[in-house]
Amino acid sequence: MEKFNENILIVEDDVQVLMSFERILKKDGYNITAVDSGNKALNFLKKQKYDLVLADIIMKGIDGLQILEETKKISPETAVILVTGYSSMETVIDALRKGAVDYILKPCDEEELRLRIKKALDRQKLEQGALKAEEYKKISETLGAISHELNNPLTAIIGNVELMTLDLPENHPAFEKLKVIESSAEKMAEIIQKMRDIKGIERKKYTKDSKIIDIQKSSKFRKPDAGTILIVDDDVAITKLYSNILKNCEYKVDAVNSGFEALDAIKKKNYSIVILDVSMPEMDGYETLQKISEYYSRKRIQLPATIMITGFDVEGILQKCKNKGAFAALHKPLKNKVLIETVKEAEKFIKRN
Incomplete structure (x- = not known):
């Protein structure tokens, strides 16, 4: 028999029924707290966390509906099943609207009780798992945005x-x-x-060894200007930095601060290498790369080797940019040496092709 270890609070003023429920559920391994009044139930709810509350609707003093309401105030994630032998369907519907996950009609046999309890707890686990996943996703997205900034x-x-x-x-x-x-x-x-x-992001550098797209195999396409590099980043400090690094290595460099400016630049000059930031306002790196690829293809010019710069998942970027000229993807912050080495690799690739 499958054993469980969830905490269950049983509230029933009929002592015989209370003892019966306790005996049945203890056999399944649940941790049971059994009380015969609503007042006692509320005291336990304030002291201990329960996965499920099983409460009779009709009781003297604090009844099952009041226990339901108080449980949802104290511990919203706790599942509540109400037990009734007299209430009308209107009462049951009202209970379900207030947050009860199920109801059981008296008298109920052992198997029905065990099945209803298990279903309620399974549903609770699924809902809590979904909530935790959503919370983790929000935290993850926030951390990603902060790290990128x-x-x-x-x-x-x-x-x-x-x-x-x-x-x-x-x-x-x-x-x-x-x-x-x-x-x-x-x-x-x-x-x-x-x-x-x-x-869940690993810091890696991914570089393609093969030709980027089939279009580069054709000898009918003109070669770009050798050694000319276009830097595209919306952060002026970054474009100045990359420009200074590469000019120190005697590369010819142009720098722009948006995808739109990049498209204007490629109409005036053919570039062998493009260093492109992924996250930019208005037109991001993906769209800019797509439009550069389309323009060079129409003009029958060999695509530049594009180095994507990002604070996010580099492997995902290369997958997304497949067949659009993405030669490599690098993580920020990156060392000057890494940038220079990658540019040299891109330069060799262009010369080979």
Whole structure:
């Protein structure tokens, strides 16, 4: 026989019925509290949490309907089943409207009682599971949004500190201070990573080794301007940072701050590499990538290798951007070295194709 361990409060002023219910449900392994009045029931409800309350409707003093109402005030998630032998259907319907999950007519046999109790508890578990899932989803979305918003300023801090230390000797008075800033920023990045872990996002870099789309195999398509990179990010601090990093490596760089500006830019110049932020207002990275792909295809120009930058799930991004030119996806905050290495990989890919 299957055993259970839920806590059940039985409220019944007929002692014989009370003892019968207690005996039946204890055999199934439930933790039973049995009382013979509404007053006693309310005292227990205030002291202990119950999964289910089984209460007779007709009792002296505090009746079953009052117990139902008080139970829902004290513990809304507790299931309530009312027992009746005299009440009209109007009373039963009223009880169901007030939150009772079921009702049992007296006299009831052992199997019916056990079945009704189990069904009510199973339903309660499903509802609580759905509520917890919804709560977790909201928490997860909030954490994801917060971590994403923190990533941009953190990327700017880490990246600019790295650039500044490149120009300073290690014995310079400012060098050690900059390293302290860098270390603190990296600790913040670790905190953001923990927030991502709660959300279920792994920090990885995904790079495609194969050609991105079949259209690139055709020799009829013109090559883009070699070495020209377009940076697209709505955060000016980020576009300036990426521009400085890549210009230090002697790349030709253009930077814009929206998807619309990116579309204007590609009409004036063909780019070999596009660094594209996923989360932008008005036109996000997905839509921008789609429109860039459509434009280059119409013009019969080889698609640029696009590096997607995000604070979210990089694997999901590459899946979503399949066959649209996404070469790689990187997480913010990212090290300057990672950006440079990925651009070099993209450059090699373009030259091979």
